[in-house]
Amino acid sequence: MIRVLVVDDDYRVAELHARYVTATDGFQVVGTAGSAARALELDRELAPDLVLLDQYLPDRLGSELLPELGADVLMVTAAADAGQVRAALGGGAVGYLIKPFDAAALTDRLAGYARFRLQLGADRTLDQEQVDRALRALHGTDRGGRPRRPRETPTGERVAEAVRGAAGPVTASQLATVLGVSRPTAQRYLADLAADGTVRVELRYGAAGRPEHLYSWNGG
Template sequence: MNVREWRVLVVEDDFRVAAIHAGIVAEAPGFRVQDSVRTVAEARAVIAQEPPDLLLADVYLPDGDGIELVRGCGLDAFVLSAAGEPDTVRRAIRAGVLAYLLKPFPKASLLDRLDRYARYRSVVSGTRGLSQEKIDRALAILHGPGESTGPARSATEELLLDALGDSELSASEAAARAGVSRATAQRRLAELAAQGVVAVRLRYGGSGRPEHLYSRVR
């Protein structure tokens, strides 16, 4: 099982700004730039051929309105714009944007929103129904300061926590479910245990070293 890579379409008519945004996306773990286009028409053509996972759209485009593009495409989207008028921001929120960043913004701001998006998607993935706790957690990841007062969790840590669910798993078992390497799972689970998010128990076998078993603290 491979870790999901999120495809991003950049819709920005200023080629220099588009290159900056695309460069930030390329730096974000788990993301890749699917394409970068200048107009609403070009964006719709790309979406029709292969819908991206996430749209990064400006509001004012040469042939139309980026917010209406978001409203009509039915995709997850961020608006990245210099437009700070209250009516514009409210209209974007009504259209369903997951984030609104005013240009110019620090690179860290977009990286933070992308990390939140990856963690949000890890919570709302799959085909099984979501519990209220998961829905609340997903919304807190997107819009809140975090699920707790502790350090923000990475997308990998969210994958591992979802893999644990209500089970007690070894690092190898959690790694297989989450689609990460055993070494990565062991390191991240140990960090989560140090934060008190995960409990650790030793299981002693017939021979050899005891095995660490991890479970979520409820």
């Protein structure tokens, strides 16, 4: 059984991802954390095999934790700019999954990781073909077709129209109130719009140091 620690500053998102993991054969959630400090504490306490790690945590960036975690790390985040992806992968993350995504997308990554661990599980010397096979197992599911994007759904269209019609930059919480959806739902659709350049994202730092995302229409 592969033991997983889920780290996300939004407890509802953490619970959702934990349900996805629990529904995947061969995986067990051993804990959830909402901050970098708690993630490090549980990593030492629980010794998980894999950490699902968000980038934007209230006390530190997730990518900053990579050298301090004893487990493998799959980044699971709305952070989609190339610099942050490079930092995470260069810091040792075994994969990078951009929010929003559905259960199937995470299950595919977890299945690839399980095959990767199986290939490298024994304490033995490997030849090049065996290393290549393990890497193909880890990333082989990335070659599938494009799933339906969240913005192509009725709710996605409503979120896009709300941003387009706003008088200025808006937050996920503001949009959630206007549209009558949860903040994580609004955040997922906004992240999808930001990923394809339809909206711009700016960061505004509050008193606690946690960045607030402001979204404004960028056309498209």
